[in-house]
Amino acid sequence: MPILKTIKSRRSIREFKDKPVEQSKIIKILEAGRWAPSGLNNQPWKFVVVRDKEVRSKLAECTESDDVVLGAPVNIAVFLDKGREYNRIKDIQAIGACIQNMLLEVHDLKLGACWLGEILNQRTKVEKLLGVSKKLELMAVIAVGYPKAKKRRGSRRSLRSQIIKNYSIKN
Amino acid sequence: MPILKTIKSRRSIREFKDKPVEQSKIIKILEAGRWAPSGLNNQPWKFVVVRDKEVRSKLAECTESDDVVLGAPVNIAVFLDKGREYNRIKDIQAIGACIQNMLLEVHDLKLGACWLGEILNQRTKVEKLLGVSKKLELMAVIAVGYPKAKKRRGSRRSLRSQIIKNYSIKN
Numbered sequence: 001m002p003i004l005k006t007i008k009s010r011r012s013i014r015e016f017k018d019k020p021v022e023q024s025k026i027i028k029i030l031e032a033g034r035w036a037p038s039g040l041n042n043q044p045w046k047f048v049v050v051r052d053k054e055v056r057s058k059l060a061e062c063t064e065s066d067d068v069v070l071g072a073p074v075n076i077a078v079f080l081d082k083g084r085e086y087n088r089i090k091d092i093q094a095i096g097a098c099i100q101n102m103l104l105e106v107h108d109l110k111l112g113a114c115w116l117g118e119i120l121n122q123r124t125k126v127e128k129l130l131g132v133s134k135k136l137e138l139m140a141v142i143a144v145g146y147p148k149a150k151k152r153r154g155s156r157r158s159l160r161s162q163i164i165k166n167y168s169i170k171n
Numbered sequence: 172m173p174i175l176k177t178i179k180s181r182r183s184i185r186e187f188k189d190k191p192v193e194q195s196k197i198i199k200i201l202e203a204g205r206w207a208p209s210g211l212n213n214q215p216w217k218f219v220v221v222r223d224k225e226v227r228s229k230l231a232e233c234t235e236s237d238d239v240v241l242g243a244p245v246n247i248a249v250f251l252d253k254g255r256e257y258n259r260i261k262d263i264q265a266i267g268a269c270i271q272n273m274l275l276e277v278h279d280l281k282l283g284a285c286w287l288g289e290i291l292n293q294r295t296k297v298e299k300l301l302g303v304s305k306k307l308e309l310m311a312v313i314a315v316g317y318p319k320a321k322k323r324r325g326s327r328r329s330l331r332s333q334i335i336k337n338y339s340i341k342n
Contacts, residue, residue, distance in 0.1 A: 003279040004199055006174055007272050008206045028175055030334065034327050035179045036271060039288050043328055048336045079335075089263060090288045093310065096267025100207060101178050103268075104275075108174040117210045117261045132335060139264065156205050157214055163201065164250075164303060165219045 006104055011154055013112025016071045016145030020051075025109050026074060029144065032105035033078075038094035044084045045098045045139075048077040048130050055129070059141070062126050063119040072114070072143035076102070077126065079136040095139045102142060112147030115140055177275055182325055184283025187242045187316030191222075196280050197245060200315065203276035204249075209265035215255045216269045216310075219248040219301050226300070230312070233297050234290040243285070243314035247273070248297065250307040266310045273313060283318030286311055 030047055038044060050056055051074050059075060060066035069075055078099060085091050099115060106113040119126060123138040201218055209215060221227055222245050230246060231237035240246055249270060256262050270286060277284040290297060294309040 003174060003177055003275050004203055007203050007276070010206075010208075012208065027330070030330055032175055032178050034330055034333055035181075035325070037181075037183065037274065037286055041326070043333070045333060047334050049334060087288070087291075089291065089310070092260060092263040093267030093270065093288075096264030096269075097271035097274075098267075099264065100268035100271045103208065104174050105178070115208055117258070117264075120258075120260065130336060136335070139260070154206070155212070159198070159201055159205055162205055162214070162216060163218050163220060164307075165301060 006107055008154070010103060010107040011151050012114045013147040014065075014068050014114050015148040016073065016112065017148050019073070019146045021074050021111060021144060021146070025111065028109065029076070029102050029105050032101040033098040036094060036098035036101045038097070039087055039090035042084050042086055042091070042094075044081050044091040044094055046079040046081045046136055048079070048132065050075040050077065050130070058129050059126065062122040062129070063116060063141075065114070065116050065118060068114050068116065068143045069141065072145040074144040076142040076144060077130060078139045078142065079132060080139050081136055083135040092139070099140055099142065106144055111144055114143045116143060177278055179325070181274060181278040182322050183285045184318040185236075185239050185285050186319040187244065187283065188319050190244070190317045192245050192282060192315060192317070196282065199280065200247070200273050200276050203272040204269040207265060207269035207272045209268070210258055210261035213255050213257055213262070213265075215252050215262040215265055217250040217252045217307055219250070219303065221246040221248065221301070229300050230297065233293040233300070234287060236285070236287050236289060239285050239287065239314045240312065243316040245315040247313040247315060248301060249310045249313065250303060251310050252307055254306040263310070270311055270313065277315055282315055285314045287314060
């Protein structure tokens with residue numbers, strides 16, 4: 001499948017089958033993430049893979065998307081390692097690139113995922129729950145599993161509205 | 172090609188052939204970018220496509236990577252539209268996801284690109300040069316063209332060093 005088709009057909013998945021995700025697939029998803037580019041190749045990401053139901057239940061208490069966290073057999077918490085930080089804007093962009101790689105790999109594996117951001121409102125609670133170092137700042141949780149829900153149509157504003165100037169066409 | 176292979180074989184390209192990039196390919200690259208996910212689907216990105224040599228020369232003066240900007244027939248400036256901002260961290264992550272989509276599409280099209288970040292040091296100069304609205308904040312410049320240089324090996328730290336906990340394996 002050309003990559004543009006993979007990119008355009010990916011959707012957020014919020015409902016999952018009651019079926020575990022193979023460890024080999026989790027590894028592939030993390031592999032995709034860690035091969036993202038980053039400024040000075042500083043690779044500022046760290047991952048916590050949560051499959052344990054008890055831990056997931058506590059994680060679910062930290063977000064309004066509790067059904068997604070509980071319903072997904074795997075939750076990958078993504079952290080910014082401030083011990084590796086060199087420029088906050090570029091490091092956060094790198095985290096975004098890393099997450100997008102994971103989402104694309106998820107889709108390619110015929111799994112589904114939901115990128116959870118609202119959970120950042122309770123990030124210190126999550127950091128404590130997962131017992132991570134004080135240098136790590138929660139950036140997102142990715143809920144992963146076999147998709148149950150039918151795919152919805154995606155929508156984006158027109159490309160025309162997003163290109164503000166094009167110096168190839170004199171303006 | 173499986174997406175993981177595309178992800179892992181992508182490299183930063185800093186030297187380009189003296190060959191223009193087809194407009195249809197530029198559109199595909201921007202399409203890939205605009206189909207990135209974003210918080211509340213707010214799509215906080217805006218693009219300026221620079222092909223004009225005179226503008227590129229002035230852009231090159233804003234960065235130490237002047238040879239890359241001048242050598243690449245196309246430079247795509249990526250902006251955060253603060254008029255659409257809802258959460259700065261998540262919006263910057265979305266910009267990172269958008270850029271990564273573009274880099275993957277570039278690679279899939281057998282083009283090469285370099286993600287320039289150091290140019291942010293002179294972002295107000297770039298914003299003035301390109302004459303963008305005060306609501307737009309420069310996030311990166313992507314230099315794009317047909318690759319000249321041979322591919323270098325990429326390197327990443329081990330996955331083991333990046334997974335800090337794995338609750339599927341009791342610890």
